[in-house]
Amino acid sequence: MSNQIEVPELGFLALLRYAWRQLTSMRTALILLMLMGVAAIPGSLIPQRITNQIAVRDLFASNPELAKWYDRFSLFDVYGSPWFSSIYILLFISLIGCVLPRTVEHYKAMRAQPPATPKNLSRLEHHQEFAGNSESLERAALWFKKNRFRVRVEGNSISAEKGFLRETGNLLFHLSLILILVGVSFGSLFGMRGEAIVSSGERFINVATSYDTLSFGKLTGEKSLSPFEIKLDRFLGEYDPKTNAPKDYTAWVTIKDGEKTYKKEIKVNKPLTFGNTRVYLQANGYSPVVTVRDSQGNVALQGPIPFLPQDGNLRSIGAIKVPDAEPQIGFVSSFVPTNARSNGQGAISIFPELLDPKLLFSIWKGDLGLDSGVPQSVYRIDTSKLEKVGLGSVKPGETFTYPEGSITLETVVPWINLQVVKDPGKSYALIGGIVAVLGLLSSLYGRRRRIWVRITSDGVEVAGLAKNSAPGLEAEIQNFVRAIKGEK
């Protein structure tokens, strides 16, 4: 926290001390602070892997050379990059180096008595003289006590001080920033985050295999998943008939948590909570429930197939893959909840609710490539090695027959995307945040000031001093003087 730059002496220890002083100097802290602000900018202009993985992939496809260079400088992962981390780590070291000594100093100052009354009060601000006697001093002491000043009584004078909350708040604020950082790191080391699609009527069991995507912090793993089950009983998406915009999403679920079984409701702003794991309703769509039969009429596939929404009216695309049929069959499909005829570009949906649902598909036969080991999208089929068998569409209850078999659209159920997040650090971050605001309030609105009063042979002398030239001392001294004079 020292402002002066000292010329280093020779020697390793001296050099270390010099480096430490430089790092913890206010100037360095200020530069680091500004640097951190500047360093955060590229992350908002260049797509980030943590927020927009698709855009990153697109950039790699459209401009591989640029993307490679971006990637070399971690510009797709700015907030986890070595350069961003080193800035904030240095900043926090600097902050600790600044705040800890100040905390000790402040603690000592709080326990020490206020400094003695200066000899010559007339040279200080707000100086006043008026008639009075020893009773005035008693009244002054009373006023100080009532207004919670810390006082030092010395014979015929009192030195009083108030406003330590300013520095206390300042220190608490900076310490709380450390707590927030601890909370964030704790959460990322011991947390987990995963997503799973659950169709209406299905059950989600919190084990690794139930997830579509799942990632763990560095110091935790699959064993940390808390044992609970969620069955999706019903989901309702309500939409505004005028604008087609969503109004409300509600999922009704049955939860099995250990011995207990109970029913609950999930909404977008109302996640489920299991200890420090929370389950969020993050997205939704439709799953056509289909039955696919082979030419002999044996059921080759039956169940809900989640489709991926493409627009606000939930026109969705999906792939129905039937590996158990002979030959294997795939349906490249789209689904519309409210069907409308369109010219040229296939079916479109004109409303997101199930008013006139329709499933449209092209049928392909051949090897679906599911055993090739190459990961495939569940929503798409690579048709390059397949042979087209036909085109068709069905509404609920209808069956479409083709030479190799038939497909029936039994019904359509909604699916929801559950996001499961475990963040054991967030309560620390929250406490840090609350303390930060309180600390800021008392540090920016607090006023540290001293008031002195002395009885002389001529009468009473009063003076005051406000640190950081904070306003309001003058009025306070007027009050004080009135109290001494006994004017109420």
Place this chain on the structure above:
Amino acid sequence: MQTTWAYISNYFVYSAMAVFTISFIAHAFETAFAVRAPEVADTTDGNLLVKTLDYKRTEKTARIATAMMILGFILLLVGIVARGISNGHVPWGNMYEFSITGALAFTGAYLAALRKYDLRWLGLFVSISVLLTLGTAITLLYRNSAPLVPALKSTWLVIHVMAAIISGGVFLLANVVAGAYLYLERVEARGPRPLWLQRVPSLEVLDQLSYRLVAFVFPLWTFAVIAGAIWAESAWGRYWGWDPKETWAFITWVAYAAYLHARVTVGWRGRRAAWLCIFAGSTFLFNYVYVNVWGTGKHTYSGL
């Protein structure tokens, strides 16, 4: 019923614009009148002959200008409340609604500061900025009243957005004051102030004022960011995700933190401090305009 309230809201916003126009003209008239130096009185201060302006005649205009500003504030407030009634929720669902509320917060910050400091010289600038904001809002950004999307259905909408809008209004006012500082500093470097600038407070007062405004509202901005984080935790499953809006809120926060440190601990004053203040305020504006209009991320809803 819903539509009626929306119409009422629009009428009030339009009336507020008319009244702000009158206020703008009155402010302009007052400034212009002061340039033409109404009644110059010569007084002697010691041996020095001092020319002072007599503002008795422009004072009346200035009062009308301020009165119109207050009336405009009230009309706009009613317009925003009516918009809320027509929506059935607080009117902070799209950029049109943010903009008119932002204009209200800016006017409010000016009027509140006016109670303590004589800032009427700023009125010309304040009224024209508010007019431009409202004009842009109602012509380019206007959207029909609509229900909130599910992610916005939360008490935090009121808390988070209100804190952010008020902070924004005060930040921008601090920017205007810092801008005035920089302008006046250049004027003074060339010689004594021209007559029409003599009423503007001294450089020290401006310097101090922009700092006071920032120091006053910085805790509120911190609160707005934290309230946003708490809300994000319950709506999106994480309290901080470096969404573009979050990133720029963070940058604004860091910039103002740097400004406060530069002033309080390093002792920056004057020009350097004013530039830093303007830079910090620009990050706020950039966040509002760029991220809402061209940005991607979770803070972009409902068209705009």
